[in-house]
Amino acid sequence: PGVAYRLWEEAATAGLPPFDPPEILEADLSPLLLDCALWGVGDPAMLNWLDPPPKAALDEAQMRLHDLGAIDDENRPTEHGRAIARLPLPPRLAHMLVEAAWMGFAEIAAQAAVLLSERGLGGPDVDLERRLERWRSERGKRAEAARGLAKQWTKLLPASQPSPRKEGGLSGAIALAYPDRIARRRDASGEYWLSVGGRGYRLDPAHPLAKEEWLAVADIQGSAQGALILSAVAIDFATIEALYGDRIESGAHATFDPATGGVKTESGRRLGAITLSKGQDAKADPLAISAALLEGVRVHGTALLPWSDASQRLRERAAWAGVAGLSDADLADSLDQWLAPLLVGKRRLSDIDSGVLHNALLGLIGWDGQQKVERLAPPHFTSPAGTTHAIDYGAEAGPTVELRVQALFGVAEHPVIGANRVPLVLSLTSPAARPIQTTRDLPGFWKGSWADVAKDMRGRYPRHNWPDDPAAAVASLKTKKKQGL
Incomplete structure (x- = not known):
């Protein structure tokens, strides 16, 4: 009992989740992964979680810790990683402080860490240089306490080099983090x-x-x-080059173009995704091209692949039947397993044969999975008239079949599928394929509005049979003359 005050528009209520999601599903998992490495747990999936951390977030955290030099190729903590973990800061900022101390600008790096940790410190300006200057001139209790915190963090660091290096300063600190x-x-x-x-x-x-x-x-x-x-x-680029000159690559480079689904190759100098200078077009290593295609799908999604209609239907059927392995998330998690072999020798995603893609999906769910899909989510519905119709498992209303109403004459029980005997959604049409009725209760339709529908149909299609009792009639798409009626 009491009063609840809603701080948003009433219309927005329906779109809100019932509860806030657990933090582990949305947070940066780098600190968690580093803690696990320090405990000797190389794979966090081995632990029993109330809410298992998302694999994509773990992969991103692992890559980040590798880039920071905090863990090795076997996900074990390095000495640098242990030094990071000793600081009461997120891995990025702790790495910044440890590296800055070695380079000789620990004091400003500690100030940068405080500036990024304390929301609103120094004002809301996007330019951190302006915020730092403003904070340094502030005399309030909060500003003084923040300066004290920066000094405490500095004391936790190893001794600096005798003379600061030129890549120090606020920009160098942020670039390190x-x-x-x-x-x-x-x-x-x-x-x-x-x-x-x-x-x-x-x-x-x-x-x-x-x-x-x-x-x-x-x-x-x-x-x-x-x-x-x-x-x-x-x-300035001189600072970038001083800090990360070893990461600048020269030579042929392959990049994925989502607009064409292909790979572009060019020579030049690059820092990550940024091209510093271009040369002439060059032939990249075939393995690099395959890797670029794979990364393109990883970043932009499996929808870029040339799926056949049969493959799309198989994925929808598997999802409905509860067979894991073919959802967008599952396919993304297993790209190295099923897609990488198909990219060898290819330069565009469209070069992959759709039949080969379909076989890859079948391989992912295996024989048992295929049999379960066939049993619980049949691809077609065969009517009493002998016609075959594809079941649309992607329909918003549920598994749906579109067919002429005459093909269901003689059916007294509604067609069902799956272990739970789920009624098919029947989208019934006229002889001209115009919609008549959509129903999950065919017997109810026969006993209810069929009389009015039949009356209308007799006027529109007089050559066809429109019985008063369709549940007892013979299913046929033929005219009355051809049926001998």
Whole structure:
């Protein structure tokens, strides 16, 4: 009993989830994965979770920890990873502090960590340099406490080098924490940016940072391409090159083009997804082309593949029958198993034979899965008139069959499928294939509105038989003359 105050429009209530999702399903799992590595658990799936962490999120966290040098190829913690774990910070920021201490700019890195950890500190400006200057001049209790926190974190770090290196400073610190978010301007206005990690970012073109060539980006909002930059700092390429020169690749490079479903190859210098300089078109290694195609499907989804109608129906039937392995998530998790072998020697996804793709799906569910699908989700419905009709398992109303109503004369019980005897949705049509009725209760239709439908049909299609008692009539698509009536 009591009063509940709703802080949103009433119309939005229906679209809200009943409860907030568990944090483990939405959070960055890098700290969790590092803790598991320190405990000696290389695969978190071995643990008993109330809510198992999503595999995609674990894979992303694993890749991030590898990039930070916190774990090795066998997911064991490195010495750097242990140093990171000793700091009371997320792995990205802890890595930034440890690396900055070795390079000689621990103090400003600690300030950057506080700036990114304490929401609103130094104001809401996107430019972290401005926020840092504003925070340094503030004299309030919160600002003083934050400065004290930065000093505490600095004391936890190893001794700095005798002289700071030139790639220090706020921009260098942010680039250390978020190497995948270093971004380059893509257009003259500065609205669109491309990150080293391959994601597209957006920035208000009226902001002064829009005039910069490079940004070290810290906070973004949105998960799709074109995420909004919330905080960043200008960085020069000399600093980027000093920090990540070993990651700049030269030579032929293969990239996936989602518009064509193919691979482009070009020579030049690249830092992640950013092309620094271009050369002439070049022939890339066939393995690199296959890897680019596989990554393209991983990023843009399996809908890019040339699925046949039979394959789409098989996936819908398997989903309805409860046979795991063919959902979008399942296919994405097992791309290396079933898709990678099909990409050898291919340059476009359209080069894959649709029949081979279909066989790959059958292989994923195996013989037992195929038999279960056939038993619980038959592909066709055969009417008493001898006609065969595909069952649409992707229909919004449920498994649906469209057929002429005359093909069901003589049927006294509604057709059902599956172990739970689920009624088929019957989409009944006239001899001209015009819709008459959609029903899950055929006997009820015969006893109910059929009399009115039959009266209308006799006027429209007088050459066909429209019996008063269709449940006792003979199913046939022939005219009365051909039936001898």
